[in-house]
Amino acid sequence: MSYGAWILLTGCLVGITCGITGAILVLRKMAMLADAISHTVLLGIVGAFFVTQSLNGLPMLIGAAVVGLLTALFVQLLDSSGVQSDAAIGVVFTSLFALGVVLISFVGDSVHLDVQHALMGEIAFIPWETFELNGMNMGPKAVWLLGAVLFINVALIMLFYKEIKLTTFDPQYAALIGIPIMFIHYLLMGMVSLSTVASFDAVGAILVVAMLIVPGATAYLLTDRFIVMLLLSGFIGVLSAVLGYFSAVLFNVSIAGAMACATGVLFFFALFLSPKYGFLTKKLRNKMLKT
Amino acid sequence: MEIFELFTKANAQWVLFGSILLGFASGVIGSFVLLKKQSLISDAMAHATLPGVCLVYMIFQVKSIPLFLIGATITGLLATYSIQFIVKHSRIKTDAAIGITLSVFFALGIVLLTFISKNLSGNQSGLDDFIFGQAAALVSSDLQMIAVGSLVIIILSTLFFKEFKISIFDPLYAKGLGLPVTFFNAVLLALVVGVVVIGIQMVGVVLIAALLITPPLAARYWTEQLGLMAMLSGIFGAISGLIGTFISTLGEGLPTGPVIVLCASVIFLLSLIFGSKKGLVKKVVATV
Numbered sequence: 001m002s003y004g005a006w007i008l009l010t011g012c013l014v015g016i017t018c019g020i021t022g023a024i025l026v027l028r029k030m031a032m033l034a035d036a037i038s039h040t041v042l043l044g045i046v047g048a049f050f051v052t053q054s055l056n057g058l059p060m061l062i063g064a065a066v067v068g069l070l071t072a073l074f075v076q077l078l079d080s081s082g083v084q085s086d087a088a089i090g091v092v093f094t095s096l097f098a099l100g101v102v103l104i105s106f107v108g109d110s111v112h113l114d115v116q117h118a119l120m121g122e123i124a125f126i127p128w129e130t131f132e133l134n135g136m137n138m139g140p141k142a143v144w145l146l147g148a149v150l151f152i153n154v155a156l157i158m159l160f161y162k163e164i165k166l167t168t169f170d171p172q173y174a175a176l177i178g179i180p181i182m183f184i185h186y187l188l189m190g191m192v193s194l195s196t197v198a199s200f201d202a203v204g205a206i207l208v209v210a211m212l213i214v215p216g217a218t219a220y221l222l223t224d225r226f227i228v229m230l231l232l233s234g235f236i237g238v239l240s241a242v243l244g245y246f247s248a249v250l251f252n253v254s255i256a257g258a259m260a261c262a263t264g265v266l267f268f269f270a271l272f273l274s275p276k277y278g279f280l281t282k283k284l285r286n287k288m289l290k291t
Numbered sequence: 292m293e294i295f296e297l298f299t300k301a302n303a304q305w306v307l308f309g310s311i312l313l314g315f316a317s318g319v320i321g322s323f324v325l326l327k328k329q330s331l332i333s334d335a336m337a338h339a340t341l342p343g344v345c346l347v348y349m350i351f352q353v354k355s356i357p358l359f360l361i362g363a364t365i366t367g368l369l370a371t372y373s374i375q376f377i378v379k380h381s382r383i384k385t386d387a388a389i390g391i392t393l394s395v396f397f398a399l400g401i402v403l404l405t406f407i408s409k410n411l412s413g414n415q416s417g418l419d420d421f422i423f424g425q426a427a428a429l430v431s432s433d434l435q436m437i438a439v440g441s442l443v444i445i446i447l448s449t450l451f452f453k454e455f456k457i458s459i460f461d462p463l464y465a466k467g468l469g470l471p472v473t474f475f476n477a478v479l480l481a482l483v484v485g486v487v488v489i490g491i492q493m494v495g496v497v498l499i500a501a502l503l504i505t506p507p508l509a510a511r512y513w514t515e516q517l518g519l520m521a522m523l524s525g526i527f528g529a530i531s532g533l534i535g536t537f538i539s540t541l542g543e544g545l546p547t548g549p550v551i552v553l554c555a556s557v558i559f560l561l562s563l564i565f566g567s568k569k570g571l572v573k574k575v576v577a578t579v
Contacts, residue, residue, distance in 0.1 A: 026383075031390040032331055082569065083508065086386075090330045091508050094501030095556035098549035101423065105545055115546070119422065119497075120401050206338075206497070207401065210394035217387045254405035260398030267391060271381055279380045 004249075006127035006140055011241035011259055013146035014199045014211055019237025021153055021195050023216035023230050024188060027168050031213045032086065033075060034192050036093035038212065040071045041196045042118050042205045043100035049107065061145075061197055068193025069186060071096060097205075121204035121256045129201075142201045149198040153191050157230070160184065165226055203256035210260035211237060214267050221270040221277045236266055305434035306426050306536055310551070312441035313493060314502065314532025317486045318524035319448050321503035322510065322517065323479055326459050331386075332374060334500035335393035337487045339370030341400025341496045344421055345407060352411070356433050356492070359421075363488045370396050371480070400496070424495035424548035426536045433492060440489040444482050445525075455479055456517055493536070495548035502528055505555040512566025531555040 025034045041064040048063030049055060071092055078088035104115055116122075126142045138144070157164060166174040167184045175181055192212070199208045219233035243266075244259030251258075272280045324333050343366030344359045351358055370392045377388040404418060420428050429437075448455070457465040458472045465472050483503070490499045506527035510520045535551030542550075564571050 026387050029384050029386050031384075031387040035390050035393065083511075084325075084328055084330075086328060087325055087330045087504055087508050090334060090500065090504035091556070091559060094498055094504065094552055095559070098498055098501065098552035098556065101546060101549040102553060105542075115423065120405075207394065207398050209390060210398050213387055213390040214395065217383050217391055220383065220387075221381060248402075251402075251406060252409050253402045257398045257401035257405060260394060261402055264391070264395030264398065267395070271377065277382055282380075 003127050004245075006143065007123055007255065008242065008245050010123060010126050010140065010142055010146065010202050011245050011255070012238045013143060013150060014202050014208075015215070015237030015239070015241035015259070016234040017146055017150040017153060017195050017237075018199060018208065018211035019215040019219075019234040020150075020157070020230050021188075021191050022212035022214075022237075023219055023233035024157075024164060024168065025192065026213060026216035026220055027226075027229075028188070030188075031217075032089050033072065033189070034212050035209045036075065036089045037068045037071050037189065037192050038196045038205055038208045039093045040067050040096040040100070041193060041200065043067050043096045043103070044193075045197065045200060046100050046103045046107070050103070060200075061194065064197035064200075065190055065193045067096065068196065069189055072186065072189040117204065118200075119204050119206055120254050121200065121202045121207065123202045123255045126201060142198070146198045146202075149194045152194065156187065156191060160187065164188070168226075203259065207256050207260040210263050211240070214260075214263035215240065218263070218267045218270045221267075221274040224276075236263070240266060303540070305431050305438070306429065306540065307533060309429075309434040309437040309441070310426065310493060310532035310536035311529045312438050312445070312532075313486075313490055314506075314528035314530070314551070315525040316441035316444040316448075316528075317490060317499075317502040318506040318510075318526070318528025319445060319521045320479075320482050320486050321505075321528070322507040322521040322524045323448070323455055323459060324483060324503050325507040325511075326517070327479075329483075330500070330504045331389050332371065333483055333487065333503050335374060335389045335396070336367045336370050336484065337491065337496050337499045338393045338400075339396035340364075340367045340488060340491055341421060342366050342396055342403055344491075345400055345403035345418065348407060348418060349403065349411065354418075356436065360488050363491060364484055366396065367484050367487060368480075371484075397496075420495075421491055422495050422497055423546035424491070424493045424498070424551075426493050426547040427540050429492060437489050437493060440485060444485050447478070448482060448521075451475065451478060452518070452521070493532075493547055494551055495546065498548040498552045501552040501555060502531070505552070505559050506531065509555070509559040509562040509566075512562040512569050515568060527555065527558050531558060 025031055044064035044067030045060050048059040052059045074092045075088050079085045101115060126140050129141050130137055130139055131141050163179050163184050167179055167181050171181060196208050203211060215233045215236035218236050219229045223229050223232055240262040241259050244262035245255055248255040248258035272278050275281060324330055340363035343362035347358045347362030373392045374388045377383050378385050454470060454475050458470060458475045462472050487499055494502060507524040509527050510524035513523055514520050531551050531554040535554045536547055539545045539547040539550045
């Protein structure tokens with residue numbers, strides 16, 4: 001495969017992985033918690049680096065998952081001790097993110113991990129970071145990592161489909177029939193952490209928020225059915241990645257940034273033109289009803 | 292020797308002076324933001340200032356701090372308005388609306404930043420510093436602007452303290468008294484934008500919101516009175532600003548913003564444990 005095709009494939013994998021997971025977050029009103037986790041995952045990655053002294057996939061995944069879950073836990077603890085939830089999220093993620101950024105500046109120049117990388121990823125380098133199996137070149141590491149996380153996420157969603165759906169739409173009923181709500185909550189947080197760290201190399205810690213939340217919100221404006229929303233969100237993620245990639249090449253700008261902007265453009269169209277919930281379509285419908 | 296030099300150089304004195312005042316102003320304003328439950332909206336506003344700064348640079352092709360601040364104000368306000376619009380006119384909830392606005396505006400900022408560095412001939416040095424802040428890169432005139440701006444914000448919030456308090460806690464009562472609540476809300480919003488915009492040079496767009504969130508939250512563990520809380524929060528902010536800037540100018544290549552925020556986080560942690568009103572130690576003692 002050519003250099004550009006690998007980048008495009010990576011972007012599409014980020015789009016679909018984050019899109020599917022993020023749709024659930026939007027429905028559960030946990031968008032800002034996802035924002036917090038995507039920031040703090042940086043600390044997990046830096047932490048894993050300091051422990052293992054290398055930028056390997058598995059320790060990074062574990063570190064990120066641990067810090068991601070810790071973030072959710074800290075927010076929960078502060079929340080239940082009476083701190084209002086938005087401030088709780090704010091204080092936890094800014095603290096852990098600041099710690100991550102400060103620690104990064106102690107990482108030597110020889111290692112491929114810096115602040116720039118944390119902010120916008122380095123998707124342009126991904127095709128070169130390949131790995132070999134039995135002497136065969138297997139393609140970029142990031143693609144495999146993203147593929148694995150996508151597989152895990154989809155498998156978990158299919159396995160717990162009913163539980164996730166019920167706890168999302170009717171938590172009281174779900175609790176009544178004995179579904180472990182907290183387990184599902186932390187399961188989702190774990191999925192967010194995994195998606196974030198797998199996307200980290202490609203789009204960085206902050207832009208991944210756009211890939212997580214915006215396609216989900218866009219899909220939410222277009223459909224009322226849960227399963228359709230998940231699939232649509234994944235599709236919008238892929239579409240954003242493709243649009244973003246080509247406009248980035250055209251204008252010679254950051255590919256990750258352009259992908260995140262593309263999610264914004266698609267959201268903007270849905271916000272105004274969605275057949276059922278669009279701002280302009282609603283206006284138009286009201287006008288036609290009146291006359 | 293370095294420490295001694297730091298205190299004697301004129302620029303360094305302005306750095307310390309500016310960071311103390313900025314920390315104090317953000318602590319005070321943050322108390323109101325916290326009470327209005329707008330902590331994360333301020334975070335989105337802060338992220339959204341980045342495209343404003345870049346756009347101004349692209350249009351005028353000069354590095355001028357006052358122009359940057361105007362651009363930052365415009366996109367910051369635009370982001371706040373976008374959040375309100377999305378929540379009001381669609382089924383998207385506040386948290387997602389904040390997340391969308393924050394990430395898309397910031398993404399636009401990153402895109403413009405890379406566009407400037409790759410396609411415009413002018414050197415973009417300085418624009419990168421807006422992301423995490425770099426106190427060492429500031430010149431005296433920037434610092435004077437930070438100091439004076441912070442001072443104005445502190446004075447205004449002291450003057451309007453009572454009005455802010457009533458319009459936040461009991462807007463209906465305030466209206467009954469004949470207070471123009473909408474006007475005071477607008478003033479408060481202007482002050483929040485003001486703190487964010489003058490703070491981004493020193494603390495950076497990514498973490499400036501932490502200076503609005505963390506100090507007042509820490510102050511809550513010591514007092515329940517708004518006046519005392521705002522005061523204490525201001526002091527916490529000032530201490531964070533002072534220590535953070537100091538450490539960052541000593542260490543090589545340490546970005547200022549994250550260090551300031553870490554100082555504030557330590558103060559928060561200490562307050563969480565030892566706070567005289569709601570601290571953990573207090574709670575444990577009470578239950579024993």
